[in-house]
Each structure stands twice: as structure tokens, then as C-alpha cells.
Amino acid sequence: MKDLFGKALLDFQNGNYTEDIITSTSISGDDELPLPYLFRNFKEMPKLEQKALQLAKGKTLDVGCGAGSHSLYLQDKNINVKAIDISKGAIEVAKQRGVQQTEVKALLDENDTFDTILLLMNGTGIFQEASQVSKYLSHLKSLLNANGQILIDSSDIKYMYEDEDGGFWIDTNAEYYGELDYYLSYKGVEETPMKWLYLDFNNLKMTCESLDLNCELILEGEHFDYLARISKKH
Numbered sequence: 001m002k003d004l005f006g007k008a009l010l011d012f013q014n015g016n017y018t019e020d021i022i023t024s025t026s027i028s029g030d031d032e033l034p035l036p037y038l039f040r041n042f043k044e045m046p047k048l049e050q051k052a053l054q055l056a057k058g059k060t061l062d063v064g065c066g067a068g069s070h071s072l073y074l075q076d077k078n079i080n081v082k083a084i085d086i087s088k089g090a091i092e093v094a095k096q097r098g099v100q101q102t103e104v105k106a107l108l109d110e111n112d113t114f115d116t117i118l119l120l121m122n123g124t125g126i127f128q129e130a131s132q133v134s135k136y137l138s139h140l141k142s143l144l145n146a147n148g149q150i151l152i153d154s155s156d157i158k159y160m161y162e163d164e165d166g167g168f169w170i171d172t173n174a175e176y177y178g179e180l181d182y183y184l185s186y187k188g189v190e191e192t193p194m195k196w197l198y199l200d201f202n203n204l205k206m207t208c209e210s211l212d213l214n215c216e217l218i219l220e221g222e223h224f225d226y227l228a229r230i231s232k233k234h
């Protein structure tokens with residue numbers, strides 16, 4: 001990984017904002033990811049994220065924190081929050097912005113326990129592939145204190161396969177339709193391609209059930225997106 005995402009965040013943080021990140025996927029063309037969006041404040045966040053932040057309580061882990069916008073909000077509310085990310089640049093930015101507990105760390109390497117675990121801005125993306133959902137969720141379960149909760153958002157991207165006649169062109173022999181190859185470039189340099197998973201609520205819930213976890217639909221967004229709360233069964 002060249003950490004172009006982190007480099008872009010650092011540029012913005014240091015006043016060197018000249019262009020946005022360009023993303024594309026195996027089923028969609030170029031799209032801009034505006035850097036200011038990654039530095040959003042509470043008011044600028046989507047309703048699903050605002051709701052997740054309102055529900056957060058106790059010792060909290062912000063997984064894939066990026067520039068640390070969610071962590072900063074919680075810290076201001078006197079919530080004990082730790083922010084982790086695999087991007088060195090992102091963690092550097094989160095630190096510079098004032099997030100007190102930060103670590104360059106992958107989710108599967110975390111082993112402390114928490115009352116709230118946040119995975120926001122398509123939190124299931126970090127699971128990468130449908131075949132890994134169970135592994136990631138059981139790891140997340142192992143990080144939960146009694147009565148702890150995981151707050152995660154994602155989208156059902158079936159609509160992206162709809163043609164003009166309202167039919168769908170999903171290849172039923174292929175992997176799960178929400179499993180995408182994700183390409184990112186910044187200032188003309190291309191990042192190593194990665195996998196990024198969009199997981200519909202029913203699939204998330206089914207895997208939770210198989211792991212003896214509750215999965216509750218908290219809020220639906222305006223475009224097939226949702227916020228879910230996952231907790232241990234008693």
C-alpha cells in the first residue's frame with residue numbers, strides 16, 4: 001500500500017489542498033472523493049453517522065478512523081475513544097487534529113475490549129470479502145465488553161446493477177454482488193487495488209445470527225444505506 005489516502009489527508013491538514021482523491025470500482029467509473037468531506041464536523045455528517053455518535057457510550061474504539069472526525073466529536077463529549085487505522089498518514093492527521101489515543105493498527109490486530117465499536121463510512125468495507133464477514137464479526141465480538149455494542153453502516157448496492165428497464169444484471173455465478181474491486185488515485189498516482197465490501201442488512205444479520213449476535217436495524221438512509229447495532233446475546 002502506498003498510503004495515498006493518508007498522503008491526501010496530510011496534504012489537506014497541512015494546507016496543501018489542490019485536488020481530490022479519485023476512486024472507481026469494478027462496476028462504476030471515476031468519482032471524486034472530496035478531501036474536505038473527510039474532515040467533516042457533526043453537522044456535515046450524514047444522519048446515520050450522527051445517530052451512531054449519539055448512541056456511542058463508554059470506552060469506544062473508532063475502527064478505520066481516517067482523519068479522526070468521529071473520534072474528535074466523541075472526545076469533545078468526554079467519551080474515552082481510541083482511534084485506529086492502517087494508514088500511517090491518517091493516524092498522523094488524527095493526532096495533529098487532537099485525537100489523544102491513536103494507533104496505526106489493523107482491526108484484526110486489536111485485542112483490547114470496548115463498550116462501543118464504531119465502523120463508519122461503509123464500515124463493512126474493512127471486511128473486504130463476503131467470505132471474511134464471519135471472521136471479522138467474531139473478532140469484533142471478542143473485543144466487546146458485556147453489554148457492549150458495534151455500530152456499523154453499509155449499503156445494499158443492488159441498485160447499482162439495475163438497468164434502464166428496471167431489470168438486474170447480477171451474475172449469480174459471481175461472488176456476492178457487494179464485493180467490489182476498489183481503485184484509488186491521487187495526484188496521478190495509482191494505489192494498489194483493494195477489495196471493498198458493501199453488505200446488505202439481511203446478510204449482515206444472518207451472519208450475526210450464526211455467531212450468536214443480535215443485529216438490529218437502527219436507521220435507514222436515503223439511498224439503500226443503513227446503520228446497524230450488533231450486540232452479544234445474553
Ligand SMILES: C[S@@+](CC[C@H](N)C(=O)[O-])C[C@H]1O[C@@H](n2cnc3c(N)ncnc32)[C@H](O)[C@@H]1O
Nearest residue numbers: 038064065066085086087105106107120121126
Ligand atoms: C472510507 S475510510 C473512512 C474513514 C473515516 N471512518 C471517516 O468516516 O471519515 C476507511 C478507513 O478504513 C481504514 N482501514 C481499511 N482497512 C482497515 C483495517 N483492516 N483496519 C483498520 N483500518 C482500516 C482505511 O485506511 C481508511 O482510513
